[in-house]
Every structure is written in C-alpha cells, then in structure tokens.
Amino acid sequence: MAPRAGLAENRKRALIGAALLEISERGSLEVTVAQIARRAGVSPALAHHYFGGKDDLILATMRHLLTRFRVDVVARLKSAGTPRERISAILRASFGPEQFDDSTVNTWLTFYTWALSSPGAARLLSVYHRRLRRNLVHAFRDLTGRAEAERIAGALGAYIDGVYLREVLRSGPPDAGAAVAGLEHYVDMELTQAENQKFSGVGAP
Amino acid sequence: MAPRAGLAENRKRALIGAALLEISERGSLEVTVAQIARRAGVSPALAHHYFGGKDDLILATMRHLLTRFRVDVVARLKSAGTPRERISAILRASFGPEQFDDSTVNTWLTFYTWALSSPGAARLLSVYHRRLRRNLVHAFRDLTGRAEAERIAGALGAYIDGVYLREVLRSGPPDAGAAVAGLEHYVDMELTQAENQKFSGVGAP
DNA sequence: GAAAATTGATTGATCAGTCAATCAATAAAT
DNA sequence: ATTTATTGATTGACTGATCAATCAATTTTC
Numbered sequence: 001m002a003p004r005a006g007l008a009e010n011r012k013r014a015l016i017g018a019a020l021l022e023i024s025e026r027g028s029l030e031v032t033v034a035q036i037a038r039r040a041g042v043s044p045a046l047a048h049h050y051f052g053g054k055d056d057l058i059l060a061t062m063r064h065l066l067t068r069f070r071v072d073v074v075a076r077l078k079s080a081g082t083p084r085e086r087i088s089a090i091l092r093a094s095f096g097p098e099q100f101d102d103s104t105v106n107t108w109l110t111f112y113t114w115a116l117s118s119p120g121a122a123r124l125l126s127v128y129h130r131r132l133r134r135n136l137v138h139a140f141r142d143l144t145g146r147a148e149a150e151r152i153a154g155a156l157g158a159y160i161d162g163v164y165l166r167e168v169l170r171s172g173p174p175d176a177g178a179a180v181a182g183l184e185h186y187v188d189m190e191l192t193q194a195e196n197q198k199f200s201g202v203g204a205p
Numbered sequence: 206m207a208p209r210a211g212l213a214e215n216r217k218r219a220l221i222g223a224a225l226l227e228i229s230e231r232g233s234l235e236v237t238v239a240q241i242a243r244r245a246g247v248s249p250a251l252a253h254h255y256f257g258g259k260d261d262l263i264l265a266t267m268r269h270l271l272t273r274f275r276v277d278v279v280a281r282l283k284s285a286g287t288p289r290e291r292i293s294a295i296l297r298a299s300f301g302p303e304q305f306d307d308s309t310v311n312t313w314l315t316f317y318t319w320a321l322s323s324p325g326a327a328r329l330l331s332v333y334h335r336r337l338r339r340n341l342v343h344a345f346r347d348l349t350g351r352a353e354a355e356r357i358a359g360a361l362g363a364y365i366d367g368v369y370l371r372e373v374l375r376s377g378p379p380d381a382g383a384a385v386a387g388l389e390h391y392v393d394m395e396l397t398q399a400e401n402q403k404f405s406g407v408g409a410p
Numbered sequence: 411g412a413a414a415a416t417t418g419a420t421t422g423a424t425c426a427g428t429c430a431a432t433c434a435a436t437a438a439a440t
Numbered sequence: 441a442t443t444t445a446t447t448g449a450t451t452g453a454c455t456g457a458t459c460a461a462t463c464a465a466t467t468t469t470c
Contacts, residue, residue, distance in 0.1 A: 027321025116232025162367025
C-alpha cells in the first residue's frame, strides 16, 4: 500500500462513532451525511468514499453495535459455571453499562424501525435474535428440557426487548438493576415450575 | 355552517385512514403529504388546510389508533366478571384482530421511534402506558395486593410491548393465540406465586 | 352572494450523491 | 540520497431531486 497504513480504518471508526452520536441525539435516522462527517472531522464526500452511501454507513454502525454486544456476552459467559449462571450472564450483558444507556437504547429502537424498510437492517436484527435465542436455549436446556427451553427463550427474548422499548420513554437514567431483577424473577418462576413438573412426572425420560 | 355539514369530518377521516395505510406500507414516517392526499383522493393542500401541517396529521393518526384501542379494551372489560377475567380481557384486546395485524403493529413501532424526537408523540404514548398500567393494576390488586400489582403491571406491560416489537420482524401472519398464551402463562405463574406467599404469611392483613 | 372547500402553481429549503481536482505518503528507480 | 511514479486520501463545488408549506384563485354549497 502506498499511503499511511491504518488511516482508512481510523477514519471509518471515526465516522461510525460520529454516526452513533448523531443518530442517538436526533433519535432518528434523519441525520445528514454532512452532520456525521462534520462530527468526524472530515468532509461529507469522504463518508461516501469509504462507505459507498448513507445506508451503508448506517448499516456499518449497526454492525458495530451488534459486535460490541456479542463480545460483551461472550466475555460474561466465560466466567459462568452453571447453566443458571449462564442465564444471569446473558441478562447482565443485555443490561450492562455498555448496552443499556440512553444513547444505545435509542439507537437500537431506530434500527428496529429501519428494519421495516431495509432488508439489510432486518437481516442484522434477525442475527441478533438468533444468537440471543441460541444462547438462552443452550442455558435452559439442561434445566428444563428442550421444548420448554425453546418456549422460555422466546418469551424471555420478547420480555428483554420490551424492557428496552420502554426505556426509551422513561425519563432519567436507566435502572439496569430493576430491569435485571424483573427478568431474573421471571426466570426463577419458570425454573421453579419446571422443577415441580419434574416431580409430577411430566419431565424428560 | 354553510357547506355540507360533516364534510370536513369525512375528509379528516379519509386523510387519517390514508396516512395509516401509507405509513404501514412504507414502514416509516417518510411518507409525503402528497402520497397521503392522493390516496385520500384530495389535493396535498387540503391536508394542510385541515391539519395545519404534516406533524399534526400524523399526531391525529396516532390518536386515532389510541382511541380504537381504548374502545376495544373498554368493550371487553365490560363482559369480564372476575379480576382474573379482566386481565385476560386486556390481553385479548391487546392482541385482538384490530390491534395485532402487521399494518397496525408496524405503525405502532414507527410512532415509538417518532416519540424520540416528537414531544407530542411521546405524550400520546405515555397516555397509552398509563392507561394500560392503571387497568392492569386495578385487575391485579385484589389478587396480589397493591405493591405486587404495581410490579407485575410494569413487567407485563413491557412483555406485551416486547411481543409487539418482535412481531415486526416475523414473517407470515401474526399468531395472536401464541402471543396471548405466553402472556397468560406468565400471569398464571405470578398469581400462583402470590397465592403461595399468602399461605406462608407474607400477604396483606 | 357569502362562506367554506378545494386546488394548481410556486417557493424555499434540504440533501444524497457525483466528480474533477489536489494532496500526501510511500515505493521504485537511478 | 534524490528524483520520480503511483496510489490512496481528501475536498469543494455542483446537481438533481424531493417536499413541506403557502397562497391566490376557483368552485361548490347553502
């Protein structure tokens, strides 16, 4: 390569970071490429040069959030010993300080809406859904059996997303503790019930 | 008034209906006044004449959805005898055919996102939240006591919203039965637990 | 004929995307 | 160690299109 190595990556990172800030501040994707570029300290034309178009820049921004979340989940799962701890790890990752702040939550919601009209965005969100579901099913399976694990994973995923959705309308800082407490309570109820059913002979062989 | 009475109301209704269709089809608020007006069979200028501006037209559309939902809930609550039936009535209203179709769900999500940047939209959504919460707390109170009712109403509200949110990414027609079944299951678990706690002496006097 | 309804034409502003032209860093050649 | 060639980085200026909003003029209704 001829010019400085790594410059391009730095610029891309700066543009993605700027996009993240602009989107969360405006609360919508109605941000101009010029605003994002100005914030990143470059010209609007450069954003097109690196990303091809506005949509591609925003998709890259979405991918960035998704990656950050995945890394967070994986790290927390590593230090989880039991299946029950794995469940808690996933919940704590979902509402950890990196994911559950106003800015990030707003941006997620914006992406959800965008998925209504952007196949690319829809695809990325379904990646998130599948990953979350897979992690949850895996953790629940040993505790409840396969079928129940599937059912609970679906319900818990929806519940998590719902808590996120409601956060956008709350005023004041997010209360991650309360959010996790509610979800843990739900998990405990499901597990208690699964345990009871086992003793009444409805469990797996 | 001089010209035909009720004409204005008809026009407004037609414009709101057209806005509803356009928004759900595009999956965003990036619809032009011209598109909405054409669908309603009038000129774009008339939309401004009646509503003042695009935002006001969309707010009116939102209010329309909100009213439709309220009417549905009230009707179903009337034929509910017990508190437990009241809970089911609210759930069945939330996922009844009028509320839980692709078009309506998409539109709700669009409004949620709009609330990030429109105080008017945020206000309307918080009206919905308060009403739902009030109805749920009222139904649960006799079964679980005040404090638990508040907690459960919050959790159930989030869970409901989450199911809506996930519906927008599903393909195929909405499965209201499955949605309600999951929520009823959650309610039953909470009520079972409340019952058990009563017998272990942690209930109300 | 007065009041409301309705429209066509227009305006002013906003943006995404394009392009031709420089700039700067490195590699290659001597 | 210079010089030169190469290539990515970067920009400013421009364009074509889109749209909300306005308003003066016309039609409809009573």
